[in-house]
Amino acid sequence: xxxGTQGTVxxxxxxxxxxxxxxxxxxxxxxxxxxxxxxxxRSLGGLHRFMAWDRPILTDSGGYQVLSLxxxxxxTEEGVEFRSHLDGNLEFLTPERAMEVQADLGSDIAVTLDHxxxxxxxxxxxxxxxxxxLRWTERSLRHARTLTLPGGRxxxxxxxxxxxxxxxxxKEMAERTGAxxxxxxxxxxxxxxxxKRETWALARATTAALPRDRPRYLMGxxxxxxxxxxxxxxxxxxxxxLPTRNARNxxxxxxxxxxxxxxxxxxxSDRPLDASCACEACALFTRAYLRHLHLAGEILAHRMLxxxxxxxxxxxxxxxxxxxxxxxxxxxAREFSERYRExxxxxxxxx
Amino acid sequence: xxxGTQGTVxxxxxxxxxxxxxxxxxxxxxxxxxxxxxxxxRSLGGLHRFMAWDRPILTDSGGYQVLSLxxxxxxTEEGVEFRSHLDGNLEFLTPERAMEVQADLGSDIAVTLDHxxxxxxxxxxxxxxxxxxLRWTERSLRHARTLTLPGGRxxxxxxxxxxxxxxxxxKEMAERTGAxxxxxxxxxxxxxxxxKRETWALARATTAALPRDRPRYLMGxxxxxxxxxxxxxxxxxxxxxLPTRNARNxxxxxxxxxxxxxxxxxxxSDRPLDASCACEACALFTRAYLRHLHLAGEILAHRMLxxxxxxxxxxxxxxxxxxxxxxxxxxxAREFSERYRExxxxxxxxx
Numbered sequence: 089x090x091x092g093t094q095g096t097v098x099x100x101x102x103x104x105x106x107x108x109x110x111x112x113x114x115x116x117x118x119x120x121x122x123x124x125x126x127x128x129x130r131s132l133g134g135l136h137r138f139m140a141w142d143r144p145i146l147t148d149s150g151g152y153q154v155l156s157l158x159x160x161x162x163x164t165e166e167g168v169e170f171r172s173h174l175d176g177n178l179e180f181l182t183p184e185r186a187m188e189v190q191a192d193l194g195s196d197i198a199v200t201l202d203h204x205x206x207x208x209x210x211x212x213x214x215x216x217x218x219x220x221x222l223r224w225t226e227r228s229l230r231h232a233r234t235l236t237l238p239g240g241r242x243x244x245x246x247x248x249x250x251x252x253x254x255x256x257x258x259k260e261m262a263e264r265t266g267a268x269x270x271x272x273x274x275x276x277x278x279x280x281x282x283x284k285r286e287t288w289a290l291a292r293a294t295t296a297a298l299p300r301d302r303p304r305y306l307m308g309x310x311x312x313x314x315x316x317x318x319x320x321x322x323x324x325x326x327x328x329x330l331p332t333r334n335a336r337n338x339x340x341x342x343x344x345x346x347x348x349x350x351x352x353x354x355x356x357s358d359r360p361l362d363a364s365c366a367c368e369a370c371a372l373f374t375r376a377y378l379r380h381l382h383l384a385g386e387i388l389a390h391r392m393l394x395x396x397x398x399x400x401x402x403x404x405x406x407x408x409x410x411x412x413x414x415x416x417x418x419x420x421a422r423e424f425s426e427r428y429r430e431x432x433x434x435x436x437x438x439x
Numbered sequence: 440x441x442x443g444t445q446g447t448v449x450x451x452x453x454x455x456x457x458x459x460x461x462x463x464x465x466x467x468x469x470x471x472x473x474x475x476x477x478x479x480x481r482s483l484g485g486l487h488r489f490m491a492w493d494r495p496i497l498t499d500s501g502g503y504q505v506l507s508l509x510x511x512x513x514x515t516e517e518g519v520e521f522r523s524h525l526d527g528n529l530e531f532l533t534p535e536r537a538m539e540v541q542a543d544l545g546s547d548i549a550v551t552l553d554h555x556x557x558x559x560x561x562x563x564x565x566x567x568x569x570x571x572x573l574r575w576t577e578r579s580l581r582h583a584r585t586l587t588l589p590g591g592r593x594x595x596x597x598x599x600x601x602x603x604x605x606x607x608x609x610k611e612m613a614e615r616t617g618a619x620x621x622x623x624x625x626x627x628x629x630x631x632x633x634x635k636r637e638t639w640a641l642a643r644a645t646t647a648a649l650p651r652d653r654p655r656y657l658m659g660x661x662x663x664x665x666x667x668x669x670x671x672x673x674x675x676x677x678x679x680x681l682p683t684r685n686a687r688n689x690x691x692x693x694x695x696x697x698x699x700x701x702x703x704x705x706x707x708s709d710r711p712l713d714a715s716c717a718c719e720a721c722a723l724f725t726r727a728y729l730r731h732l733h734l735a736g737e738i739l740a741h742r743m744l745x746x747x748x749x750x751x752x753x754x755x756x757x758x759x760x761x762x763x764x765x766x767x768x769x770x771x772a773r774e775f776s777e778r779y780r781e782x783x784x785x786x787x788x789x790x
């Protein structure tokens with residue numbers, strides 16, 4: 089899922105997103121509740137109409153963004169008190185409020201409020217956050233069932249699994265979360281300070297203990313290779329700002345590894361960003377032109393690299409889907425990773 | 440002509456420009472000679488290939504931008520010495536160099552180097568700049584005929600008419616410029632400090648004295664009403680940054696007059712920017728959404744308002760063209776102006 093933080097995937101229109109192969113996108117509850125406000129979006133018919141996107145939308149619960157505010161945040165059993173990054177106003181996000189905002193937005197998939205924690209962290213605090221997440225999950229799901237959506241839409245509910253950095257606690261949390269009546273599961277609190285090796289051990293501990301009949305969504309990851317590793321762990325859905333954020337920094341994902349369009353080596357290059365890509369940027373423009381646009385600060389650079397990167401991710405996921413259906417995921421992932429790494433390695437993870 | 444200063448019309452792709460009805464665009468010699476450099480563009484096949492635009496391109500001579508640098512500029516008979524706004528390097532633009540850069544770019548229409556002056560100015564200096572412009576025109580045209588273009592393209596040559604704020608001098612300059620063998624005429628040095636009334640008196644003095652068999656291009660203007668007034672004065676071509684620059688400031692041109700999308704009145708508006716416009720922005724999005732995007736600093740706001748404003752200008756010119764062919768230009772212009780002014784008046788001219 090490309091990330092449409094503020095109700096738009098950075099510079100792209102709905103037609104661009106369809107052309108990229110995007111089937112579903114993510115929008116951020118936190119950002120939209122503050123600006124323009126979820127009531128306004130509901131009054132205009134919901135987020136699909138607001139942004140003119142007729143395919144599925146998943147909204148997160150806002151918990152991750154709110155807790156990322158760090159010093160400005162106070163967590164109690166009732167919910168999370170925080171100060172808006174826009175105007176410093178005091179705001180309060182509860183499990184109930186998170187679901188109300190998502191109902192206002194009318195997303196196809198809503199996610200329960202969780203208490204995410206950074207790693208490393210002492211075991212007692214990990215346990216406390218995990219238990220609180222379970223109580224908030226119950227409150228979120230119960231309240232969500234009482235809400236109506238704009239235009240009579242219906243909404244699937246995903247429960248978030250936490251559990252910190254302990255595989256045993258992860259397993260317990262996955263089992264207890266799996267007992268809720270809900271439509272799918274989101275895995276939170278990964279890639280928050282632990283090593284990549286630990287990330288996947290924790291993801292495996294989680295997916296192994298979740299019901300097998302419902303989709304699993306790994307929140308906030310990752311690089312192309314992360315996505316293939318995640319699929320191998322039983323993950324079905326991902327979201328990440330890497331393709332869109334890196335595009336604005338001049339970093340393109342290509343079948344030959346990452347390309348930094350600022351590099352002087354591209355100054356006179358008449359090659360496309362990625363010869364094996366069918367997006368508009370690769371069909372029309374040379375690296376020399378895209379580099380010129382980027383260095384000149386032209387927004388067409390951001391738009392074209394964003395379109396390309398989103399297309400690259402969608403194309404990768406489509407290939408992985410086919411490989412999975414054909415029973416060849418491991419071979420595909422190994423081959424892709426070797427080729428990708430030898431030509432420049434993984435790009436840095438998002439900040 | 441939408442303005443593609445740095446080899447791109449702010450945020451739009453060639454497909455967007457075609458959809459807007461754009462038949463020809465302007466690119467700035469000054470900007471492109473400094474970055475990425477005209478030699479680089481020639482080596483990649485010329486500006487059409489560089490920016491993937493297969494319709495006509497007019498390039499200016501760079502004189503206006505260079506002379507706008509003011510304190511950093513020294514004009515001699517040989518040419519204009521100036522310091523680059525990018526790196527402060529000392530550069531020299533002569534009539535010959537201006538045509539060489541435009542040949543490198545491979546534009547369809549190149550413009551001679553002129554000596555533009557601000558108004559008011561003493562008569563002797565106006566005369567001096569006018570006479571120098573004639574000498575530079577001759578040098579520009581002579582040199583341009585010796586140059587080859589990338590890909591064997593051919594190039595039309597437009598001579599710039601100056602003459603300051605004196606209608607008599609304008610008439611003389613137009614007659615003397617009209618004697619050159621060239622394909623069309625550009626009218627420079629207007630809207631540089633004089634009143635609108637004076638602008639059109641000077642434009643009329645110029646067009647009345649120019650040959651009737653070749654197109655006239657009024658440089659750097661203007662508002663929608665300016666364009667209609669210009670056509671009535673016998674102008675065929677215009678360029679202006681208003682539609683693109685105003686778009687980035689949240690100002691849309693509409694059939695109901697100017698709309699400032701930042702205004703609170705649009706916060707909950709489910710109306711399109713302009714109900715009578717067929718552009719993608721008006722077909723898909725409400726004012727409420729565009730306002731949200733603009734206030735959130737999202738580049739999709741700039742892209743959509745730019746697309747709309749360029750479409751508005753092209754639609755206006757198409758209507759004016761039909762009215763002119765039907766002998767109804769004055770009626771059309773009067774009706775448009777009355778409707779436009781009563782609903783918000785003219786937007787401010789560009790700085």
